Amino acid sequence: YEPSEPEGMVFIPGGTFRMGDSQGDTNVFAVANPVHTVRVSPFYIARYEFTNQKMRDSLQWAWNQRLITVESNLVISTEGPTNALVKLGNYNSEIFFPNGLFTVKAGRVVFPAQYISWFGAVASCNYLSGMTGRELCYDLKTWGCDFTKKGFRLPTEAEWEFAARGGHDGLRFPWAHTNVITHK
Helix, strand or coil, X not given: CXXXXXXXXXXXXXXXXXXXXXXXXXXXXXXXXXXXXXXXXXXXXXXXXXXXXXXXXXXXXXXXCCCEEEECCEEEECCCCCCEEEEXXXXXXXXXXXXXXXXXXXXXXXXXXXXXXHHHHHHHHHHHHHHCCCCCCEECCCCXXXXXXXXXXXXXXXXXXXXXXXXXXXXXXXXXXXXXXCCC
């Protein structure tokens, strides 16, 4: 835990909660059973989705550091196994790579980044850490995470569920007044 909140991040104090399907939606969420008690330590999580601009910035930084290459519209790590990180050139792609420069489609800068593999999300965490002088959490040769490092990383499943619940336990949604969504 760092006393100064990283830019764009929100501090989640951690705690204990019942993780899993507490609503009995077993026909839909069978993998979320059995409900079990989980304790998460304090952590930071991004306030908003990873944007196209952040993806562009992290890819350009990695390209400039020679950590990635682009082959057949696939961004590939040069640090280990050649797992595809980001797919470019789809019919509705928002990130392009003309002449060694990553760009974002006009008007789409703050939209959530897409066509990113899990490997790409992990690598982007490392690139963002490198850009900001933080420790790298992931080893891109093994794709393992060192949770003791103070860099950017993906939240664990438990951290994500804890944050998404908004401090409420046993509810379907992170608001306490109702367990349904209506068109109102």
